[in-house]
Amino acid sequence: MTVLVYLDHEAGAIRQASRSAIAAASQLGDVDVLVTGPDAAAAAKSAAAIPGVKKVLQVTDTTGSSELAEPVAALLADLASGYSHILAASSATAKNVLPRTAALLDVQPIPDIVAINDADTFVRPIYAGSALATVKSADAKKIITVRASSFDPVASEGGNAVIEEVALPAGPGGSTFVATELSKSERPELESARVVVSGGNGMQNEENFKLLEPLADRLGAAIGASRAAVDKGFVSNEYQVGQTGKIVAPELYIAMGISGQIQHLAGMKDSKVIVAVNKDPEAPIFQVADYGIVGDLFTILPQLEAELDKAG
């Protein structure tokens, strides 16, 4: 069996989540990968160095077509004949493209898997992680997205795969790429950060939310947010941790003023160590926190910074 993994990359560097998807794919068979975009050549080089990758398919495209679901889904459907499974890390890109590919192949996709039982049977969360369903697919081919935090990423160096250029089909047309706007940040990527500092409703407003930055700076942390903080406009939704946002599993997760709604817990409960600061002693976040402080976060935040400076 050979598995095709559609990789996400940023300016040629393969995202860690995609290396987790390769780890999942390795449990199923040999691994080929696909990279697309204007920086596909650089990404292909990085991908070829990943141990366990046999072949890299590279689509160099500067027209913006590779940003669109329609042609990429058509490409994956064309390539599918050579593969038993098509995988990708659960990202906005993969969720846009893979279900469309599945429709073209008359396959029911299997999103967000957290475990592989055998070539047909997978475990995936449902109801925002309130339950885990084990499902068996009757389809000849499987189209799967992988929850990256459930699979340890493979190494990024040590392999030597062949690289092959493939062409992007035109697709059905009707869609035009206009623009991408990325927000700039010096901080580590939320999904791969070793430490995440998140703020919730308790941060009160956009101005106060920025008070998390000095703490995050001291810990080299990414900044996250609960849905309540996003809905109230404290930060934009790319910060959102939870079932409908990012799923994270850092070594240390610090929840400041987050009550711990089910949908937030679904996004962070696999973190190694969880710290919660909340003024409500009954807040559900304390049921999953390893260390909790009941109190006013605006008092505790500067104390925490001072303590870190002291001992560090």
Added chain:
Amino acid sequence: MKVLVPVKRVIDYNIKPRVKADGSGVETAGVKMSMNPFDEIAVEEAVRLKEKGVVSEIVAVSIGEPKAQDTLRTAMAMGADRSILVETDVVTEPLSVAKVLKALVEKEKPDLIILGKQAIDDDMNATGQMLAGLLGRPQATFASKVDVADAAVTVTREIDGGSQTVKLALPAIITADLRLNEPRYASLPNIMKARKKPMEKITPADLGVDMTPRLSVISVAEPPERKAGIKLDSAAELVSRLRNEAKVI
């Protein structure tokens, strides 16, 4: 211009789902059910387009058990003009639902199909993309802004780390993300009015669609519980524990 809005009846998002003792699924009997929150956003967007004079008719569709008609009444109370209930007691999957919707699109010929990006029960996030694939029509998933002008729709989409804008020729498929709008509550007079709006009832067989699921559920289980830890009194103690006990800083 006509818009088709598919809606799903799911366990209300405020209710914590309980896994059945026999591990066959999640208990829905006697549990409060509501319209999938992302579908509410889709209905709201269609209604706003109608209020702007861009859209002339909104057709809501639901596929599922007879009680899904409650969800269709809600959609009509929000502003949909009529509805179609496709009755089935088979477990619905995005693939089978997309096939039903494709058949309805071919019959109804809408210019725009707006769906929620994801149902909060099976969390599949697939039906819109699959419908677009089956129809061979353009798609814009995870929409946070929708502009219809000159037989085209410009959509701003949520992507990892920012946003993306695409322009689609109509007919097109859009899936709604959280920030697209804030859905209205249906007013009592509108709820009363919705009772009189037309609802057509058909079956997947009428549309020639085979609903047989491709995924069989082997088991459903509670996720492993995380244990509550300890409460500390000071920031100093926390930093000391993180450094010396948990060894994460």
